[in-house]
Amino acid sequence: MKNPIYTILAVLGIVAATATASAQTLVLEDFGDGGSTSGAVISGTSWVGQTSLTGTALSVGGTALSDSGWSAINLSLPDLSAYSYVSLSLQLSPDNAATNIFVTFDDGFDIQTVTFLASSFTTSSVTTVSIPITWSISTTTVEAWNIGGGATPPGNGSPAFRMTFDNLALNATAPIPEPSTYAALLGLVALGLVCYRRRQTKQA
Amino acid sequence: MIRSLIVTSLLTAGVAARAADVAYAPPVGGMTLSVPAGQTRSFALPLVHDSVVSGARFGRITAVGSNYIEDSLAGWTPAALSTASNPHYVRIRSGSAKGRILMVSSTANTASRIYLNTDSVDLATSGIAQGDAFEVVLADTLSTFFGSGPLSGGADATTADNVQIWAGTSWVTYYYNTPNAKWQRSTDTPDSPARDNIVLRPDRGFMITRRGGGDLSIRFVGKVPDAGSRVVHSRPGVSFLSLGFPRDITLGELAFSTRVSGWRTAADSISATGADKIQVWNNTAWTIYYLSDSGSWQRITDNGASPSRNSVVIPAGRPVMVSRVDSGSGVATFADIPLNYTIAN
Numbered sequence: 001m002k003n004p005i006y007t008i009l010a011v012l013g014i015v016a017a018t019a020t021a022s023a024q025t026l027v028l029e030d031f032g033d034g035g036s037t038s039g040a041v042i043s044g045t046s047w048v049g050q051t052s053l054t055g056t057a058l059s060v061g062g063t064a065l066s067d068s069g070w071s072a073i074n075l076s077l078p079d080l081s082a083y084s085y086v087s088l089s090l091q092l093s094p095d096n097a098a099t100n101i102f103v104t105f106d107d108g109f110d111i112q113t114v115t116f117l118a119s120s121f122t123t124s125s126v127t128t129v130s131i132p133i134t135w136s137i138s139t140t141t142v143e144a145w146n147i148g149g150g151a152t153p154p155g156n157g158s159p160a161f162r163m164t165f166d167n168l169a170l171n172a173t174a175p176i177p178e179p180s181t182y183a184a185l186l187g188l189v190a191l192g193l194v195c196y197r198r199r200q201t202k203q204a
Numbered sequence: 205m206i207r208s209l210i211v212t213s214l215l216t217a218g219v220a221a222r223a224a225d226v227a228y229a230p231p232v233g234g235m236t237l238s239v240p241a242g243q244t245r246s247f248a249l250p251l252v253h254d255s256v257v258s259g260a261r262f263g264r265i266t267a268v269g270s271n272y273i274e275d276s277l278a279g280w281t282p283a284a285l286s287t288a289s290n291p292h293y294v295r296i297r298s299g300s301a302k303g304r305i306l307m308v309s310s311t312a313n314t315a316s317r318i319y320l321n322t323d324s325v326d327l328a329t330s331g332i333a334q335g336d337a338f339e340v341v342l343a344d345t346l347s348t349f350f351g352s353g354p355l356s357g358g359a360d361a362t363t364a365d366n367v368q369i370w371a372g373t374s375w376v377t378y379y380y381n382t383p384n385a386k387w388q389r390s391t392d393t394p395d396s397p398a399r400d401n402i403v404l405r406p407d408r409g410f411m412i413t414r415r416g417g418g419d420l421s422i423r424f425v426g427k428v429p430d431a432g433s434r435v436v437h438s439r440p441g442v443s444f445l446s447l448g449f450p451r452d453i454t455l456g457e458l459a460f461s462t463r464v465s466g467w468r469t470a471a472d473s474i475s476a477t478g479a480d481k482i483q484v485w486n487n488t489a490w491t492i493y494y495l496s497d498s499g500s501w502q503r504i505t506d507n508g509a510s511p512s513r514n515s516v517v518i519p520a521g522r523p524v525m526v527s528r529v530d531s532g533s534g535v536a537t538f539a540d541i542p543l544n545y546t547i548a549n
Contacts, residue, residue, distance in 0.1 A: 042374060068373035073391045099529060100440045104373045109402065111371045115440060136324060150373040150441050152483060152525050157492045157504045159477045
């Protein structure tokens with residue numbers, strides 16, 4: 001390695017930029033991490049009595065259909081114009097038949113819906129999918145959101161909705177690397193330092 | 205229920221009865237919203253009001269942008285069309301986007317430019333073009349249409365009459381909060397902003413639940429539409445659509461599957477969960493229809509021996525819930541719904 005210090009600086013720059021990007025994430029709902037949620041089951045939907053909070057996630061099962069059964073209302077959110085991506089983390093259940101997951105934002109007068117394809121997620125693990133959003137509603141007065149299959153409540157004639165939600169967030173930029181990637185970056189920094197020290201020792 | 209349309213043609217007063225001197229005005233009609241006490245009904249508002257602002261109500265588009273149209277000769281009062289208390293919409297009257305309805309946005313209009321809510325479909329790429337004719341129409345709001353009566357207000361949504369508007373994936377319930385003297389959502393607090401200016405879009409339906417205080421009857425008048433509708437609906441998704449005209453129509457005549465692209469059919473009711481659907485509110489519940497592979501409309505509860513439901517009547521002014529399963533092009537798409545009557549000139 002010709003001058004590993006430049007490599008180290010480059011890696012540190014990447015890490016710093018990544019850390020900065022992580023500050024531009026707004027978690028709308030973590031479905032129970034820390035013991036509370038911002039949302040609740042919507043009455044009159046097929047999700048009533050068919051959901052369970054596991055402490056870190058929301059499982060939708062039983063006889064739930066593809067109407068939208070979870071919402072958060074009367075929110076005091078910051079200006080959302082800085083956020084360009086909607087990120088949804090979930091794991092499908094093997095018996096899920098829903099083809100779409102809708103996230104709808106409400107500014108009090110108009111609504112905007114983001115559509116996630118169920119096929120973007122898997123049954124084997126929690127997957128995060130991010131979709132860009134160009135805001136058409138007022139970003140300073142968003143007061144509610146809901147999530148689900150979008151059918152008319154209580155979902156008669158709609159497919160079974162079976163999945164576990166882990167996280168709903170807004171991101172300013174394309175989503176940041178997973179924590180495992182941080183470890184890889186830091187490992188690279190450590191390797192660079194080791195190489196630099198060995199070179200210094202040899203020169204001495 | 206909504207009674208049949210009463211159409212009256214008006215002639216310009218004081219004109220001699222010679223063909224060259226006779227002027228015709230659009231027919232004016234009246235409709236009645238009726239909700240028995242304790243029940244829920246679905247409605248749309250297909251009659252058209254006049255604009256109340258100065259400047260051109262009819263014009264020709266001289267320029268189109270991604271979210272605006274211009275008419276260099278319009279002479280509108282700046283910002284007058286974009287106020288929340290006096291919402292307007294634009295109806296395109298010619299060209300390939302004829303029938304399209306676009307709400308005027310909150311961005312202040314100028315003397316020659318109106319900014320529009322595009323329903324996520326860029327105007328310049330959706331068929332609206334220079335030279336197209338358009339009209340500017342006053343829209344109804346909760347306040348202007350219902351005011352503080354004849355719906356019964358109350359302290360909360362469980363005691364007051366409700367107006368429900370479909371918000372894409374769920375219902376939003378409004379009621380007149382009598383103590384607070386304003387329209388509110390069922391989830392609002394006293395400090396929440398007034399919802400008086402919530403628009404009752406002409407291309408969408410809504411539901412009214414009458415709690416008590418006797419049967420509800422609301423009479424309203426307006427111009428009879430003289431052109432079909434080009435309605436934006438979500439795909440995938442569920443949209444509560446006005447058919448755009450005040451006359452009964454059957455499912456077969458509506459032929460909704462032919463008004464859109466990519467309508468998904470099903471072989472039978474078992475596989476209908478994967479089909480596109482039309483839902484009609486029949487006083488106490490939704491009746492859900494799908495189009496069979498053989499080309500006839502069926503209920504999702506029908507078995508293989510059931511007759512065709514093509515002759516099911518959708519009463520005048522009753523909206524339909526349209527459910528599209530797949531994404532198609534991935535953006536909101538159009539349904540071109542023609543009038544099922546003609547207006548004699």
